[in-house]
Amino acid sequence: MRVLFTTWAWPSHLYALVPLAWACRSAGHEVLVASQPELLPLIGRTGLPGVAVGKDMDGVGMVRGYVLPSQDDPVGDRRAPREGRGPRALRMFTAHADSMVDGVAEVARRRGADLVVFEPTALAGPLGAAAAGIPAVRLLYGADLMARARPLLPKALAPLAERVGVDPAGYDPFGSCTVDPCPPGFQVPAQAGEERLPMRYVPFNGPGTPPDPPLPPPRRGRRRIVVTWGHTMARLDGALFLAGHAARAVASLPGTQTVLAVTSAQLPLLGELPEGVRVVVDAPLHSVVDGADLVVAHGGAGTVLTSLRAGLPLLLVPQLPDHAGHAARLLAAGAGEVLTRDEASGERLREEAARLLDAAEGAGRREAARALRDEMLAQPSPAEVAGVLAERVVACAA
Numbered sequence: 001m002r003v004l005f006t007t008w009a010w011p012s013h014l015y016a017l018v019p020l021a022w023a024c025r026s027a028g029h030e031v032l033v034a035s036q037p038e039l040l041p042l043i044g045r046t047g048l049p050g051v052a053v054g055k056d057m058d059g060v061g062m063v064r065g066y067v068l069p070s071q072d073d074p075v076g077d078r079r080a081p082r083e084g085r086g087p088r089a090l091r092m093f094t095a096h097a098d099s100m101v102d103g104v105a106e107v108a109r110r111r112g113a114d115l116v117v118f119e120p121t122a123l124a125g126p127l128g129a130a131a132a133g134i135p136a137v138r139l140l141y142g143a144d145l146m147a148r149a150r151p152l153l154p155k156a157l158a159p160l161a162e163r164v165g166v167d168p169a170g171y172d173p174f175g176s177c178t179v180d181p182c183p184p185g186f187q188v189p190a191q192a193g194e195e196r197l198p199m200r201y202v203p204f205n206g207p208g209t210p211p212d213p214p215l216p217p218p219r220r221g222r223r224r225i226v227v228t229w230g231h232t233m234a235r236l237d238g239a240l241f242l243a244g245h246a247a248r249a250v251a252s253l254p255g256t257q258t259v260l261a262v263t264s265a266q267l268p269l270l271g272e273l274p275e276g277v278r279v280v281v282d283a284p285l286h287s288v289v290d291g292a293d294l295v296v297a298h299g300g301a302g303t304v305l306t307s308l309r310a311g312l313p314l315l316l317v318p319q320l321p322d323h324a325g326h327a328a329r330l331l332a333a334g335a336g337e338v339l340t341r342d343e344a345s346g347e348r349l350r351e352e353a354a355r356l357l358d359a360a361e362g363a364g365r366r367e368a369a370r371a372l373r374d375e376m377l378a379q380p381s382p383a384e385v386a387g388v389l390a391e392r393v394v395a396c397a398a
Contacts, residue, residue: 001029001390004113005048006104006125008096009039009059011206011231012302013119016141018046019202020117020179023382029390034107036099045207053103054096054124062092064236068319071342089121089321090149094156097123104128105164114393116175120146123157123173130171131164135396137389138175142301144188145325150174176392179385181305183375185333185368197388200379203286203306206231210287211280218257223293223357225250226307228261228285230300233319234269240319242344244270246296249349251277256357261288286310294356296349299323299338304330311373313337313356313365317344334368 005021007013017033025031025048033043033050036057043050066088105128108116116136118125129136150173158168178194180187181201190196218224227250229243243262251258251274259278262270267281280288285306289295295307299318304326307314314336318324327338337352356362380388 001115001393002111002113003029003031003115003117003389004034004104004108004111005031005117006034006053006100006128007039007119007122008093008100008124009036009056011039011042012300013121013141014039014042014046015204015206015302016119016181017117017139018048018204019382020139020199020385021046021048023386024389027383027386027390029386030111032107032111032113034100034104036096042207046204051107053107054099054101057096057099059092059096060235062095063232063320066092066321067236067240068321068324068341070340090152090156093121093123094160096121097127097157097160100124101127101131101160101164105131108132108134114397115389117179117389118175120144120174123153124160126171126173126175127157127160127164127166129175130161130166135393136175138178140178140180140182142305142322143182143186143326143329144178144180144190145322146174147188147191150191181376181379183308183372183379185372185375186308186329186335188329197385198379199385200381201305201309201376202382203284203302203309205284205286205302205306208282208284211283215259215278215280215288215291217291218293222255222257224257224259224291225253225294225296225353225357226259226261226289226292227296228288228303229266229298230303231263232300233298234263234266238269241266241269242298242317242341244273245346246317246344246349247273247277249346250296250353253350253354253357259288259292261285294353296353299327299330301326305376308335308369308372309376311366311370313362313369315339315349315352315356317341317349333372335365335372336369337365 037052101124116129126136153173161168180196227247234241299316316327318327
C-alpha cells in the first residue's frame, strides 16, 4: 500500500500524523508526507520522507488574525485586523487548500498512491484524492472541531473541486472514514452516518530528547506542576506567550515543584523566574509530564491529549478558537479548569492550581483525567489501525 499523508505547514498538525505514518511504514507500506515547502525540513526531522506541494503561505499572519479578543488586549494594535463576520478559520483552510490541491492530486497520481490520509484542516487532501480516484481518510488531531463547518465545506470548496475535475457533490470532504485518537469521553459526538475508527493516542510532540539530567522522582509529599505553552502562541506574539507568567504564579505554591517546558527559541520570552523553577528545553512533552500532578497550559490539542494520556488534570488559558474548543471538552469531561486570558492573573492561576492539587477539591478532576487515560489506552494501536486501512484499500481495489 502506498499512503500519502498531507497537512498544511503547521508543526503541530504534522506531529499528529506521525504515529500512524510510522505505523504504516513499519508495516512495510510506502509512506510520503506532502506539505508546503517550508515544512519539508521538519518532516525530515520526523524521519519520514516528504515532498513539497503548492507554495508557502503566511500561516502565522492568518492565525494571528483570529486570536480570541480580550477586554484589555496588550497586543491589539499589533495583531492583524479582524475583518468580516464569516468563518475566518475556514477561509484560511480554503486558502491553504487552494495552494496545495493541484500538487496533492499530481503527487498522488505520479506516485501511484492507494490512499490519502489528511488532518482535518488539510482540505486539499480529500479533494486531491478524489481527483486521483483514490479514497481519503481523515485523521483527527484532537476534538472534531471541524464538524460544525461540514455544511459550509461543499460551497467553500466547489471552485477548487471544479478546477481539479471533481464533482463538488461527488466526494466527501471528510473522507470515507475518520480515524479518531481521542478518548470517547473527550470527543465531540460523531454525526449521523459518520464512521470513526478509534485509535490509541500516541504522543509525538516533536523531535527532541528527554530532559538531561532527567527529572528526578518528586520527593514524598511534594507535587510537580508542569507549565508549557506549546509552539503556536510564541510564533504569533511574544506577549501572548504566558509560560513565564504562569510559572511565576504557581512556583510559590507550598509543597510543589514547577517544571517549565519550552523550546530554545522561547527562552528569551520567559523573563525572570523564581529560584527552583526547572526549565526543560526542547524535550518532547510526554517525557516531561510523566510523574507530574498538574499541567498548566494554553489548550493545544497535542498538549491536552499528551497530558490526559498521563492521567493528569489541566489548568488551561485558551487564546485561539481551537484551544477554546479543547478547553470546553476538558470542562465537559470534568478533567480540569479553564481561565480566560483576562482572568489569568497570577493570583487566579495560583488559586486554581491549588484547588486542582488539593486532595479533596481536586479529587474529582484527577479521577476524570485518569478515566480518560484508561479510555485512551483501551483503543486500538496505530499499528492495528494501519492494518485496518490496508485491508480496506485491498477491498476497494478488488
